[in-house]
Each structure stands twice: as structure tokens, then as C-alpha cells.
Amino acid sequence: xxxxxxxxxxxxxxxxxxxxxxxxxxxxxxxxxxxxxxxxxxxxxxxxxxxxxxxxxxxxxxxxxxxxxxxxxxxxxxxxxxxxxxxxxxxxxxxxxxxxxxxxxxx
Amino acid sequence: xxxxxxxxxxxxxxxxxxxxxxxxxxxxxxxxxxxxxxxxxxxxxxxxxxxxxxxxxxxxxxxxxxxxxxxxxxxxxxxxxxxxxxxxxxxxxxxxxxxxxxxxxxxxxxxxxxxxxxxxxxxxx
Numbered sequence: 001x002x003x004x005x006x007x008x009x010x011x012x013x014x015x016x017x018x019x020x021x022x023x024x025x026x027x028x029x030x031x032x033x034x035x036x037x038x039x040x041x042x043x044x045x046x047x048x049x050x051x052x053x054x055x056x057x058x059x060x061x062x063x064x065x066x067x068x069x070x071x072x073x074x075x076x077x078x079x080x081x082x083x084x085x086x087x088x089x090x091x092x093x094x095x096x097x098x099x100x101x102x103x104x105x106x107x
Numbered sequence: 108x109x110x111x112x113x114x115x116x117x118x119x120x121x122x123x124x125x126x127x128x129x130x131x132x133x134x135x136x137x138x139x140x141x142x143x144x145x146x147x148x149x150x151x152x153x154x155x156x157x158x159x160x161x162x163x164x165x166x167x168x169x170x171x172x173x174x175x176x177x178x179x180x181x182x183x184x185x186x187x188x189x190x191x192x193x194x195x196x197x198x199x200x201x202x203x204x205x206x207x208x209x210x211x212x213x214x215x216x217x218x219x220x221x222x223x224x225x226x227x228x229x230x231x232x
Contacts, residue, residue, distance in 0.1 A: 030213070031213065032213055032216045034218035034219070036152075036219075038152075042224075043202055043222035043223060043224055043225060044144075044152065044202075044204075044219075044222055045222070046207070046218055046219060046220045049207070049211050049218040049220075050211075050213065053211075055211070055218075055220060087151065087152055089152075089154075089218070089219075091216050091217060091218055092213075092216050094157075094166045095154055095166070095167075095168045095169070096142075096154040096157070097154065098151055098152040098153070098154065099151075100151050101151050101152075
């Protein structure tokens with residue numbers, strides 16, 4: 001099983017600032033890496049797939065990048081609606097596995 | 108619009124059974140693989156199972172293998188999860204999610220692009 005880790009667990013950011021979230025896979029997932037956003041009481045929403053491609057309707061302030069087994073989600077200028085929980089997920093092997101999540105909250 | 112709606116959650120005693128359903132609309136249900144993903148209270152996301160679009164292949168998390176069965180009825184655009192021998196640790200919100208397909212995928216490897224709102228399962232005596 002591929003283990004996904006995320007850091008930090010919590011990121012405190014002021015509105016308008018940049019947020020950088022990290023995700024690491026225990027072995028290669030190639031670019032089969034997705035990022036999801038989840039707000040309290042809501043279902044997850046796909047933000048990024050293929051490590052760096054925005055899903056339909058996702059604002060350009062969200063971007064993803066990859067370097068080997070390390071992945072980064074960057075939110076360039078945080079809006080009020082971006083304060084949420086973010087998960088990474090690999091979809092190259094079974095079982096599909098998620099990271100434990102990073103909470104982005106208001107500083 | 109594209110939508111998934113889960114139902115069937117409830118309170119069940121340990122060792123009991125429950126069947127969840129997920130109805131898809133606004134898209135060609137029979138053309139997509141479908142997942143179940145769960146989230147225990149205050150915890151992260153845990154993938155549970157996937158069934159291919161035509162029912163030909165299915166995959167399970169080790170934590171549910173042998174107890175849960177995923178199935179689908181493409182004529183009714185419905186995905187199901189039969190859960191037997193339930194345990195306290197199965198308590199969670201259960202989401203169905205669509206395997207995205209098409210340009211989102213690398214071969215058969217696809218993210219989950221549409222999610223339902225979830226249904227809550229509580230296993231307690």
C-alpha cells in the first residue's frame with residue numbers, strides 16, 4: 001500500500017497571502033496524484049489531477065506541481081472561501097490512498 | 108446537472124447489516140467506474156471500494172474485504188454497497204464518487220471527479 005503523508009497538519013494564513021501545502025508518496029505514483037478540497041459538512045471537491053492540471057471550474061489561483069514523490073499544492077492568494085481541509089490522493093495502485101489532510105485556517 | 112445521491116444510512120448494531128445506495132443522474136452512469144469512500148467522525152478520507160463501469164472488476168480496501176460487497180444496476184443508474192458484519196469502526200459518512208474517466212485519466216488511473224453528499228452509518232449497540 002502506498003502511504004501518503006501531508007505537511008503541515010495545519011497552516012495558518014492571512015487572506016490574500018500564499019499557501020503552500022505538501023504531500024509525499026511512499027513510492028512512485030508517477031503523476032497520478034489528485035488534490036481535493038473539503039469544507040465542513042460538505043463532500044470533497046476535486047481541485048487538481050495529474051499532479052498539476054486544474055479540474056473544470058477550478059480558479060487559476062490553485063496550482064499543483066511535482067518533483068519525484070513530492071507534490072505541492074499552491075494557493076496563490078487566499079480567498080475567504082479557500083479556508084478548508086485539503087487532501088492529496090494517489091490513484092495509481094490499489095488501494096487508493098489519501099493523505100491525512102492539511103487544514104488551512106485564518107491567521 | 109451531474110449528481111450523485113446516497114441513501115440507506117442509519118444506526119445498526121455491531122454484527123448487523125446495512126445496504127447503501129447511490130443514484131446517479133445527469134450523466135451516462137453506465138460509462139463510469141464508481142467508488143465508495145468513507146470518513147469516520149473527525150477523521151480523514153478512506154477509500155472503500157471501486158466497481159468498473161461494466162461490473163467486470165471490483166476492488167476493496169483490506170478493512171472491508173469479505174464483509175462489504177459493491178454492486179451496480181446500470182439500468183437504474185444505481186450503485187450499492189452491501190455491508191455485513193458491521194463493526195464500530197465502520198461508523199462513518201459514506202460517499203459515492205465517480206471515477207472521472209476520459210481526459211482526467213492516465214490509462215485506467217483516474218481521480219474522483221463527482222461526489223455525493225454522503226450518508227451516515229452509525230454502528231452502535
